Amino acid sequence: MNLSEKRLDKDGINYHFIPTKKFKTVNIVMKSKSRLDKETITKRALLPYVLEQGTKRYPSEKELMIKLDELYGAVLTLSSMKKGNEHILHYQLEVANERFIENETTIMEEALQLFYEIIFEPNRTETGFNSQIVTREKATLQSKIEAIYDDKVSFANQRLIDNMCENEIYSIHTNGYTEDLSTIDGENLSTYYDSVLASDDMDLYVVGDIDVQSMSQQVTNVFQRPTYEVDETETSEEIQKRDTSQEIVETQSIQQAKLHFGYRTNCTYKDDDYSALQVFNGLYGGFPNSKLFINVREKHSLAYYAASRIESHKGLMFVFSGIESTDYEQAKRIINEQFNLMQAGDFTEQEVEETKELIISELKETMDSAYGIVELMYQQVVGQKALSPEQFIENISQVTKADVVAIAQKVELDTIYLLTSDHGGEMNE
Amino acid sequence: MNKTKYEAIDETVMKKTLSNGLQVYLIPKQEVTKSYAVFMTDYGSVHRSFIPIGEEDEVTVPDGIAHFLEHKLFEKEDRDVFSDFLKQGASPNAYTSFTKTAYLFSTTKSVEENVEVLLDFVQDPYFSDESVEKEKGIIEQEIKMYDDQADWQAFMGTIRNMFHHHPVHIDIAGTVDSIQDITKEDLYTCYHTFYHPENMTLCVIGAFDEASMMEMIEANQQEKSFPTFTNVEKHFPEEPIEVKEKDSIIELPVSIPKVTVGIKEAAYTLSKEEFLRRDVYQDLLLDYLFSASGQFYEELYSEGLIDDSFEYSTNVEKSFSFSLISSNTREPEKLKERLFEQLLRINTISMTEEELETIKKKYIGQLLRSMNSLEFIANQYVYYHFADLDFYELTAYVQEITLDEIHEFMQQWVNEEQLTVCTVKSS
Numbered sequence: 023m024n025l026s027e028k029r030l031d032k033d034g035i036n037y038h039f040i041p042t043k044k045f046k047t048v049n050i051v052m053k054s055k056s057r058l059d060k061e062t063i064t065k066r067a068l069l070p071y072v073l074e075q076g077t078k079r080y081p082s083e084k085e086l087m088i089k090l091d092e093l094y095g096a097v098l099t100l101s102s103m104k105k106g107n108e109h110i111l112h113y114q115l116e117v118a119n120e121r122f123i124e125n126e127t128t129i130m131e132e133a134l135q136l137f138y139e140i141i142f143e144p145n146r147t148e149t150g151f152n153s154q155i156v157t158r159e160k161a162t163l164q165s166k167i168e169a170i171y172d173d174k175v176s177f178a179n180q181r182l183i184d185n186m187c188e189n190e191i192y193s194i195h196t197n198g199y200t201e202d203l204s205t206i207d208g209e210n211l212s213t214y215y216d217s218v219l220a221s222d223d224m225d226l227y228v229v230g231d232i233d234v235q236s237m238s239q240q241v242t243n244v245f246q247r248p249t250y251e252v253d254e255t256e257t258s259e260e261i262q263k264r265d266t267s268q269e270i271v272e273t274q275s276i277q278q279a280k281l282h283f284g285y286r287t288n289c290t291y292k293d294d295d296y297s298a299l300q301v302f303n304g305l306y307g308g309f310p311n312s313k314l315f316i317n318v319r320e321k322h323s324l325a326y327y328a329a330s331r332i333e334s335h336k337g338l339m340f341v342f343s344g345i346e347s348t349d350y351e352q353a354k355r356i357i358n359e360q361f362n363l364m365q366a367g368d369f370t371e372q373e374v375e376e377t378k379e380l381i382i383s384e385l386k387e388t389m390d391s392a393y394g395i396v397e398l399m400y401q402q403v404v405g406q407k408a409l410s411p412e413q414f415i416e417n418i419s420q421v422t423k424a425d426v427v428a429i430a431q432k433v434e435l436d437t438i439y440l441l442t443s444d445h446g447g448e449m450n451e
Numbered sequence: 452m453n454k455t456k457y458e459a460i461d462e463t464v465m466k467k468t469l470s471n472g473l474q475v476y477l478i479p480k481q482e483v484t485k486s487y488a489v490f491m492t493d494y495g496s497v498h499r500s501f502i503p504i505g506e507e508d509e510v511t512v513p514d515g516i517a518h519f520l521e522h523k524l525f526e527k528e529d530r531d532v533f534s535d536f537l538k539q540g541a542s543p544n545a546y547t548s549f550t551k552t553a554y555l556f557s558t559t560k561s562v563e564e565n566v567e568v569l570l571d572f573v574q575d576p577y578f579s580d581e582s583v584e585k586e587k588g589i590i591e592q593e594i595k596m597y598d599d600q601a602d603w604q605a606f607m608g609t610i611r612n613m614f615h616h617h618p619v620h621i622d623i624a625g626t627v628d629s630i631q632d633i634t635k636e637d638l639y640t641c642y643h644t645f646y647h648p649e650n651m652t653l654c655v656i657g658a659f660d661e662a663s664m665m666e667m668i669e670a671n672q673q674e675k676s677f678p679t680f681t682n683v684e685k686h687f688p689e690e691p692i693e694v695k696e697k698d699s700i701i702e703l704p705v706s707i708p709k710v711t712v713g714i715k716e717a718a719y720t721l722s723k724e725e726f727l728r729r730d731v732y733q734d735l736l737l738d739y740l741f742s743a744s745g746q747f748y749e750e751l752y753s754e755g756l757i758d759d760s761f762e763y764s765t766n767v768e769k770s771f772s773f774s775l776i777s778s779n780t781r782e783p784e785k786l787k788e789r790l791f792e793q794l795l796r797i798n799t800i801s802m803t804e805e806e807l808e809t810i811k812k813k814y815i816g817q818l819l820r821s822m823n824s825l826e827f828i829a830n831q832y833v834y835y836h837f838a839d840l841d842f843y844e845l846t847a848y849v850q851e852i853t854l855d856e857i858h859e860f861m862q863q864w865v866n867e868e869q870l871t872v873c874t875v876k877s878s
Binding site for chain 2: 084094168323380391
């Protein structure tokens, strides 16, 4: 595997340099991590929108965008996401590698400086972020919160998690809450951002055709974290399991019913049987020759998509399918049947081997994208376990059929959620 | 094998037209682990009326058939081809657009073997009455999935507003009703007419040995025989330049209305020069008018008329061209008016040299960025090939555009009769 990661911890930032000739651009990514918390989530969700509106030197979105255009259409992406019980602010700047552009030698330097400013020198004064901008961006976030309703698959997934993890940290919505938005202003948002800069865990990645030696010099010259303190407090929580699985049915005026299942895998990234879980998921619903695809779609023509995926840090697995509302009972029966057959070991060694190959191939493909590389490397930070891609591949190749059966038996169905049409049928609420 | 080296971007392409007419492009890239192949036919949902190969009379086939055919090619008498790929560590896929059908895979091993599977399955159709019936249920659910997607409904709604007769106004997958009429005989008719090697292109990109790959492809093709190709007449009904509907509303359960403005640019056969000019100039001009670094965007944003869903794109094909600008908005009427105004003043604006340089720079930077993706390169390479153009020559072409040329284009790009708006909102 031709991927090397050089690490360097300096002044409260963990640097990761990943030299590769695969790309014609350089990606600079900052990951800023904190515990997922209902109290702060709305502010954290709002921050990417506000920070995108400018820096001290480029104090409006327009000026910032003009600067990006000058850097050969550099692309800035600010976003936030949750991974398990952690919340991550994601800053990314992708810029053309000056090696491929004649007579250009300062693009990288300018890009690094700009990236630093976006994070550490946003457009704000002693009284905080500009209140007009904050008001405007609160409206943006408000739309975002509401927009989940427009994407019925995401909506169904959120409703599943709302019900399944009701009193758990994981159920906190990534985009925050409308009722908390009204309490945010330029001043308290700025105070909160100070605490992000002071106490979030920060990891910075540089991926591209770079010289590690000179790049690490260049980056650490620009990046200095003014003040920082490492927060060592670990909060733990009780997982709220239920004795028997629950079924939730909700309605909307839609054309196609969305059927989602939520399972507890009782296994996370840190655990030794995590690689067996990957294989289990691949065989159950991860690929287009999986049990769910073959049985729900190919054999019974009930759906266009029927798939499963795992959440690695909390220990969950989800199944998704879009079906005719009248086929609910049949689809549910087939999905449950396939799950039981997996637990009973009703699959061949051959299928296990093929699935392992697919997972390994998928991983290698991920490493052909800069974003994929960063996400893969950052998994280890969030999962608190060093697991190089080489080791990961090795672990997958060691998985046996018995391992897959063992993990299948650890997985428990928790909640079945159906979003169905509100015209006709006895399922009206 | 013809080898072209593109010095500026440090890429090499091997080209060869095989004796059966198949066009092959190999793009070796030794620094990646992955390889990607796409086998594409110049046939999509708009090709609904045609004279079948070896016949004399024109037929019109049920809507959605190109997409249906794409689904069915994966199924053989004894197996599903998906597993052939998956067993060799490759992930296969396929897509149908208005004008193309593509079969593809990505893999990190056994590239040659997988290319062979790709060629063989696409060139060996097996359709039965039973399997055609079975597929109808699956595609019905695919259509209904799109029915619930507001973005897709807005896209198709805008296109329906623009075109009176051109079949681009028909949904790619057809309708739940239209697919019921599809038979295995229809599938064979379309297959034999449009899947002739003369009408197809194969592009393989990634980590492989190009000489051995080309040898394998040629040997594979020599073993197969195809009927003599008669050029398929791809003609379309006459289409006026003005839009069909100026305005339409689609009701869906959404939290915030969505406005899409469409510019109907052409509905006739474009020469390759015009194709290229429209493709590049329209892209540059949309960016000039609507980019987030521009004055207009800043105004709309600060007035709260748009949010970060704001986007624009141009779509140029051999028989039509249109551009779209869309956003979620709380004030659909007002946004529509502002977008129309901005578009209609384009022939009064005078662009400066600096502005042109900036948008060119941005275009080139983003092209380089998109070249990080093997999938993107291969699909674009073939897309431009079908238009008789070379994707890798785009950067050079863009660099040479002059201010006079762009001003001339700005003069005639948009007239009011070419504009339409489609609004998606809840009732």
